[in-house]
Amino acid sequence: MPETQDLDLAERRVLVTGASGFIGAHLCRALASAGVRLHATSRHSRPGSEALTWHRIDLGDAGEVDKLVGAVRPEIVFHLASYVAGARSVELVPLTFHANLASTVHLLTALTQQGGLRRFVQVGSLEEPEPGEPLAVPSSPYAAAKMSASGYARMFHALYDTPVVLARLFMVYGPAQNDLKKLIPYLILSLLEGRPPKLSSGTREVDWIYVDDVVDGLMRAAARNSLGGRRVDLGSGRLVTIRGVVEELYRQLAPGEAAPFGSLEDRPMEQVRRARMADTEALLGWRPGTSLEDGLRATIAWYRQELEAGRLDTGGG
Numbered sequence: 001m002p003e004t005q006d007l008d009l010a011e012r013r014v015l016v017t018g019a020s021g022f023i024g025a026h027l028c029r030a031l032a033s034a035g036v037r038l039h040a041t042s043r044h045s046r047p048g049s050e051a052l053t054w055h056r057i058d059l060g061d062a063g064e065v066d067k068l069v070g071a072v073r074p075e076i077v078f079h080l081a082s083y084v085a086g087a088r089s090v091e092l093v094p095l096t097f098h099a100n101l102a103s104t105v106h107l108l109t110a111l112t113q114q115g116g117l118r119r120f121v122q123v124g125s126l127e128e129p130e131p132g133e134p135l136a137v138p139s140s141p142y143a144a145a146k147m148s149a150s151g152y153a154r155m156f157h158a159l160y161d162t163p164v165v166l167a168r169l170f171m172v173y174g175p176a177q178n179d180l181k182k183l184i185p186y187l188i189l190s191l192l193e194g195r196p197p198k199l200s201s202g203t204r205e206v207d208w209i210y211v212d213d214v215v216d217g218l219m220r221a222a223a224r225n226s227l228g229g230r231r232v233d234l235g236s237g238r239l240v241t242i243r244g245v246v247e248e249l250y251r252q253l254a255p256g257e258a259a260p261f262g263s264l265e266d267r268p269m270e271q272v273r274r275a276r277m278a279d280t281e282a283l284l285g286w287r288p289g290t291s292l293e294d295g296l297r298a299t300i301a302w303y304r305q306e307l308e309a310g311r312l313d314t315g316g317g
Helices: 022-033 062-072 092-114 141-160 183-193 211-223 242-253 277-284 292-308
Strands: 013-017 037-042 052-056 076-079 119-125 164-169 171-173 205-210 231-234 239-241
Touching (some): 013 022, 013 062, 022 037, 022 211, 052 062, 062 092, 076 092, 092 119, 092 141, 119 141, 119 211, 164 211, 171 292, 183 242, 205 211, 205 242, 211 231, 211 277, 231 277
Parallel strands (some): 013 076, 037 052, 119 164, 164 231, 171 205
Antiparallel strands (some): 205 239
């Protein structure tokens, strides 16, 4: 019978893959506050709590995934586990295939065969070519794996009625980003520690989105009815160049100083895509609430606090 009401997440058995990552950790905190029965996966052992049960697993192993699904019997799954790498190196092909594509296929297969699933939120990336884009060629091994994973998710919905929702994330930033080589944490820490950063030309246009807004969008996507097989873009719908973000960080942290653009070469085949926010708002009733300036200000405050407390090892000396 078709659903007529949105799904109430409270007390549902929820599984978050990639929960120890940047977005996953923020999502888990929000889900715990919403009162779900929360399970999370990681490749490494982590202490559990009353709010969360950790499962150490390699999602690229079909047998391990079958055991996980049988033990948890999740009603809602947020699939964020991913090997994120923007480089174009051929060595990344098997790594991204295993972590990003095989994991998705194993999860979808096990969940579909078991039954009882109410939502599967497949988390995609702005690096994926647009569906239907003529002669679309992924720009990296990561993009190819994510594009293929989304294709499998759509196939599972079409053939097996698996309740899939595709959430395509744009450039997510905010406090507690694990990879300190990413532009925003790298530049913030460089300026706080007085180290000259190395920057590309900064001409690439990017759709930036604050992590708390993304978490809100993901939870809405899981709860909203009638989204089966559909894709929602979680971005701002606004393009701002890397140069613009760098200059805003300089304005807040080092006013009057000039950023050293051009000390690094630009990466080939960088993608410029804007979230289709009119479609997202119509499907999800969601728009981000955090401006880029406010999001950067909050991110700076978090890194400054962590740095002053000695909780960050930046290697900066």
